[in-house]
Amino acid sequence: MTKMFNQDIVSSFENKETPFYYYDLSLLKNTLKQCAEAANPYKFHVHFALKSNFNQQILTIIKENGFGADCVSGGEIKKAVQVGFNAAQIVFAGVGKSDTEINYALDQNIFSFNVESVQELEVINELAAAKGKTAKVAIRINPNVDAHTHHYITTGLDENKFGINSWDLPLVAETLKKCAHLSFIGIHFHVGSQIMDMNVFKSLCIKVNEMQLWFEERGMPVKVLNVGGGLGVDYQNPDKNPIPDFKAYFKIFNDFLTVKPHQEVHFELGRALVAQCSSLISKVLYIKNGIKKNFVILDAGMTELMRPALYQAFHKIENLSKLESESQISYDVVGPICESSDCFGKEVALPETKRGDLIALRTTGAYGEVMASAYNLRPDIRHVFSEELS
């Protein structure tokens, strides 16, 4: 087991201003390599979900490793283009694409609009017509598959706002036939995020098979099967399991998805590719010993890492200044923001902790930096990359 932190790395943090996101770029590269090696034998196409991380250096490495880009806003498409992702490998999802965003994506000739409503089909058709273009569209279908994950990050149930429900599909087929500036290329799904139960993906495959049959029976060939992302990571044991089991994940799709020779299978992974390669590094400002509780007050808060406040998400907390210490005291680890929900963990067992100690919040590469806010007029977030450590 290779640990992310050792004494040398911690010493090189000593003169850096905290808080900052630390990125272990060799772990990122290994993760990308293992993902590509597991996907390539099946000729699967993997797009990186920019919503999970849009740090310039991280995106550049991901692009250099041959991944496509999954975007959910005009801003993300612009970023992907600027970093150098090939437009023919950019997909664009989102329930609320604005006209400006659609026009920009049309100008870039992206690979596919993943369309989430009948009205959106009509709008894309109209805007494409005005440009004398044909937009390639995949229909995002709400598969009503339970992702067995946190209810805030489940996306594929009938009650979620994402995708088109199956009862609307006849209207979709009718609309597609009417829209001369749309080219139907396939179907798109995404059931949720941080999925650890592989049976969820098996259920998704069964649904995709059903749906592709539905379209083919209506004389609408399905070239692209886009199954979205969602593969989870081990937040509890980041050093033991730094890289998800990509082989097992892709094998499920190879085993259970019906793929005809003319078809392409696309994935949109975010978290699985980037979550483990980063930790948020913070300094202890104060220790407050109460009657019932001891508090560790950090210089990082929910403004730098929002997931615990928003989803009660777990991030492993380590005292890097006491790597060798065995003693354990229970602390509530909190940030400086004026909100009671600004808490990273309750009753966390840590070595006796002092003002000035360095604390790592692990597994923050996905939905960390991207969700930072300026609330309380906090300064912009800083980063440190492993390759720049002396």
Ligand SMILES: Cc1ncc(COP(=O)(O)O)c(C=O)c1O
């Ligand atoms: C449509 C779509 N694709 C891909 C992703 C990436 O998900 P994850 O980071 O869980 O792989 C998401 C986010 O959940 C999404 O909504």
Ligand SMILES: N[C@@H](CCCC[NH3+])C(=O)O
């Ligand atoms: N932001 C969420 C994931 C959202 C997935 C986007 N559809 C998280 O931190 O877990």
